[in-house]
Amino acid sequence: MSDTTYRAMVVEEVAAGKYDQAIVNLDPSSLPENPVTIAVSHSSLNYKDALSAFGNRAVTREYPHTPGIDAAGTVIADASDTFAVGDPVIVTGYDLGMNTAGGLAERIAVPGEWVTPRPDGLSSREAMILGTAGLTAALCVEKLLEAGARPADGEVLVTGATGGVGSIAVALLGKLGFKVAAVTGKLESAEFLTSLGAWKVLDRETLAPFADKAIAKPLWAWAVDTVGGETLFNVIKCLKYGGGVAACGMASGAQFQANVFPFILRGISLLGVDSVELPLQKKAGVWGKLAGDWYIGEQLEKIAEDISLDQAPEFLARLHRGHGIGRYVVDMT
Numbered sequence: 066m067s068d069t070t071y072r073a074m075v076v077e078e079v080a081a082g083k084y085d086q087a088i089v090n091l092d093p094s095s096l097p098e099n100p101v102t103i104a105v106s107h108s109s110l111n112y113k114d115a116l117s118a119f120g121n122r123a124v125t126r127e128y129p130h131t132p133g134i135d136a137a138g139t140v141i142a143d144a145s146d147t148f149a150v151g152d153p154v155i156v157t158g159y160d161l162g163m164n165t166a167g168g169l170a171e172r173i174a175v176p177g178e179w180v181t182p183r184p185d186g187l188s189s190r191e192a193m194i195l196g197t198a199g200l201t202a203a204l205c206v207e208k209l210l211e212a213g214a215r216p217a218d219g220e221v222l223v224t225g226a227t228g229g230v231g232s233i234a235v236a237l238l239g240k241l242g243f244k245v246a247a248v249t250g251k252l253e254s255a256e257f258l259t260s261l262g263a264w265k266v267l268d269r270e271t272l273a274p275f276a277d278k279a280i281a282k283p284l285w286a287w288a289v290d291t292v293g294g295e296t297l298f299n300v301i302k303c304l305k306y307g308g309g310v311a312a313c314g315m316a317s318g319a320q321f322q323a324n325v326f327p328f329i330l331r332g333i334s335l336l337g338v339d340s341v342e343l344p345l346q347k348k349a350g351v352w353g354k355l356a357g358d359w360y361i362g363e364q365l366e367k368i369a370e371d372i373s374l375d376q377a378p379e380f381l382a383r384l385h386r387g388h389g390i391g392r393y394v395v396d397m398t
């Protein structure tokens with residue numbers, strides 16, 4: 066980063082419905098007027114960044130725009146006097162990278178209420194291997210534990226298992242002693258999933274035959290669903306009595322057709338998970354867990370692929386097609 070300019074990925078609408086992503090030098094005066102300025106050392110790529118980078122107006126209303134819902138780095142300046150210069154911090158979610166210039170840049174400027182201190186047990190890079198995906202996976206696991214999930218209950222299904230949220234959910238649940246059944250469209254990645262802690266790996270097509278049934282044979286005790294759409298309800302139909310699913314994603318779609326049978330005949334719980342608007346204190350608590358008892362350092366190394374800011378557009382295109390595996394960490398050091 067030079068003293069006068071900083072590098073950022075900027076997405077522009079170059080023709081109606083056609084979006085271009087370029088790495089450019091920006092003047093610090095182009096940062097939004099927010100009190101906390103951060104030198105970003107690491108960011109990461111999330112599905113939502115891919116939506117923003119390819120013009121999804123439900124995520125980003127106006128272009129040119131810099132995506133990036135995750136950032137970790139050090140404070141350069143804080144007009145609100147909450148943080149000292151040099152403090153290591155993490156920002157995920159809220160409006161970062163949606164309609165506020167995001168973490169795919171060497172600098173961000175954000176409100177203090179979005180900034181959490183980085184816990185000692187996590188490096189900046191590790192915090193971004195986790196990022197919003199890790200926070201979300203941890204929240205899904207918390208929801209299941211709060212609902213009473215115990216390893217003795219039986220297998221826990223994780224859909225979209227090779228994705229960012231899915232792979233971290235597999236690793237976390239494995240660490241906590243659960244037998245994880247990882248569902249994937251990429252069976253060639255079965256070894257990767259097993260190395261993260263999956264008990265078994267299932268083809269995505271395993272769930273397809275349940276589409277025609279109102280309720281199906283109970284197969285799994287609990288589930289984390291990152292895929293949404295019809296998959297979510299197919300999972301719900303196959304949960305054992307008293308089980309539940311933590312639902313956080315929509316990689317295959319937002320809509321699904323449902324009936325009440327799994328809820329009224331088996332007492333199944335549908336547990337919604339949001340990591341974006343979650344109050345900062347709660348976010349900080351989850352980061353503390355991920356740096357402490359839930360630290361999965363060895364698995365994080367298997368999940369991570371380090372890329373440069375210049376490579377971000379190419380890897381966002383991969384995520385947009387559903388072809389991502391694990392987590393892409395953008396190294397800006």
Ligand code: NDP
Binds near residue numbers: 197228
């Ligand atoms: P990724 O792109 O990293 O992973 C998504 C995975 O879903 C893919 O790798 C693939 O895994 C699977 N998938 C993709 N397309 C389909 C499809 N058509 N049908 C079935 N499976 C598919 O995304 P993230 O892990 O970052 O995010 C996952 C979801 O969670 C997204 O919808 C995202 O928006 C949402 N999310 C929600 C958050 C919240 O706060 N609620 C926070 C973070 C993410 P495989 O090939 O292994 O099946």
